[in-house]
Amino acid sequence: MIVETGHFALILALALAIVQAIIPLWGSLSRDATLMRAAPTIALAQFVMVAIAYGALTWAYVTSDFSLVNVFENSHSLKPLIYKISGVWGNHEGSMLLWVLILVLFGALVALSARNMPDDLSASVLSVQAWISGAFLLFILLTSNPFARVGMPPIEGRDLNPILQDPGLAIHPPMLYLGYVGFSMTFSFAAAALINGRIDAVWARYVRPWALLAWLFLTLGIAMGSYWAYYTLGWGGFWFWDPVENASLMPWLAGTALLHCTAVMEKRDALKIWTIFLAILAFSLSLLGTFLVRSGVLTSVHAFASDPQRGVFILGILTLFIGGSLTLFAIRAPMLKQGALFAPVSREGALVLNNLLLTTACATVFVGTLYPLALEALTGAKISVGPPFFNYTFVPLFIPIFFAMPVGQLLAWKRGDLLGAAQRLTLVALAGLLAALIFYAMQGGPALSAAMGGVAIFVILGSFFDIASRIASGSSGGAMVARAMGMPRSAWGTAFAHAGVGVTLLGLAATGWGVEKIASMRSGDSVELGQWQVTLDKVAPRPGPNYRETVAHMTIRSGGAVVAQIEPSRRFFNSRRMTTSQAGLLNVSLGQIYVVISDQETEEPLDTRLYWKPFVSLIWLGPLMMAIGGALSLTDRRMRLGIAQRAKRRRGPEPKPLAAE
């Protein structure tokens, strides 16, 4: 009964979406206030309906209702509760439902803040949102119904793919979807602006928080996905330039460009057409990512089921929204008024450079991801475009960004002084150079790592340089604290986010200083791993809730003293007859010791892969810092005008640090 209620609620949600897609838009075009004001209420109702449907599916999972095809195929009564709840989105149907749930959640948030917006803007935005949610609800109901029943309910389910039975499943997909779908907001705002023909600094102020929010979650989602792949796939790699990863990187790059571009538009009312274009682009790339990942065009752990019908449907949605918005863009964009003027050397100029490099880098990723697909479709030749391609194309385009970032922050709006900015940064540049020399002296190793480390230090220090110099100009300690407190949150946000890029770069540089060993170990054997000694104590079986586990108990020593125990293991899942590898991980300051054991019939000797990865955690701490920076900026905006109410001018709570790992 609950399941049928969920199914029915989903159909009602579609009906509401259709109403919401038409009525407010009509109202906004015919200037009918009553019709326009209907939008927020319908949007909220739509959210409630989808939430009921989602709740019903979750209930079916938690109670292991195997009369649902979806639950039967992807769940097991012995599965731990956390995977029953997160397993809802560990399959195609459920993940699409989560996609729509987040979409209508954003719609509901707009509806709640609609009072602070002009009526025609909120009506058009919600209307465009409803077009998107309607299309995806239709997709779910027609091709991927999660509520389909089985004729003869089986006693036991087939269990969730063991590789997905990991805490990462609870965090990575929702974060990523909040990011992907978050860009639907900027898209809706862009489309609404084109429909209403009004695009100005005020519009940019409404869009910016959404762009920030989406970007923040996408950053965390990508980082979390990377960390998950790092510890499950057993290669110690964290980024493979896999098409699925690229699919999430492309909207991130476009979104990052958009974020910087809205800053220009908000402050200076310039770059309007470009901002609108980026807003459309970011969401188009999100849709493309959904298509690539969900259609079965690519084979990966993310492609749950390949059903050509679904691929065609998503392709249709993709064509409709990208084509439609670009057509609207082509008709309306020439009517937009030219923005304010600025000199090539200025803050605006620096941000234009940022946009140019980011979008071009995004284009190279696009080519590298889609070229093999296009080539195969056209000529039948099968090729793989791997890391070397991206090292030759993406990396050279990204390097100038590291150097330009600190300089751009020091340029004034309208007309900047490049020489002055460079002079002010001399000390920071020297510090970076010094750091590179120190890294080289301490670690030896590849010169490239030392150079990258130096650039990273330059970026980190350069990000805080402006704030630091403004604080340092205070006369006394108290005055300095007052200055630091008085600095706008967004300034701190920028500094943190930029420094996060440097932190990630430092983590990447440090990969050159790592140690990798492959060893055949018997109980009692030791392996030297950099400054550590790893000893295999014993190999023993251990039972788990829905798997059996072979655990290698290992002791890590440094100069004879025991540092810690680690337990890399292999898990065998009987329900799907497959094995997964659990890496043994030990955090030592910012580095990690990483051990995996291989799958084998005989117990000993045990084939083992051991890594010492200094500073590797920085790779994921960087995105965390970027997200914290984004959150800081967001709280600033909220106080000034933002998404919630502006009437009460009290200090909001400090942004909670968002867990990424």
Next chain:
Amino acid sequence: MTRKSRRLVLISSALAVLAFAAGLVLFALRDTIVFFYTPSDIDAKHVAPGTRLRLGGLVKEGSVVKAEGKAITFAVRDANGEIRVSYTGLLPDLFREGQGVVAEGVFEGKGQFRADSVLAKHDETYMPRDLAESLKKQGLWQHNQPGAPEARGK
């Protein structure tokens, strides 16, 4: 600066970056892409020794030899051909005789291949699509073999 000359600076710098990127892409596409072949493709297309490629096929039964250290050799076969692969390192999970495998490395001529990576499969039902298609074409596809996406059920 007039509006016109500013726009000129903007457009020309944009074009410069784009041209640079296009150059990089073309260069990289010529040098870094890797073709996917099965053993019989290598014979049929007369692949020159020293070419980097991805080799896909089935691991021939009884062909896996573990030598001293981490050196391993095995044969990859399809319906009409066989290539001997040498590889140093740990084999990925689910590497089994008689099952699908994709190795990336250098073709050394005379049926020899030196792999620097052997593709890790995400799970037992995952088989690289290229490989699955080639096997299907050659009639080596067994419906119930782990690796058949269909085996996953609907």
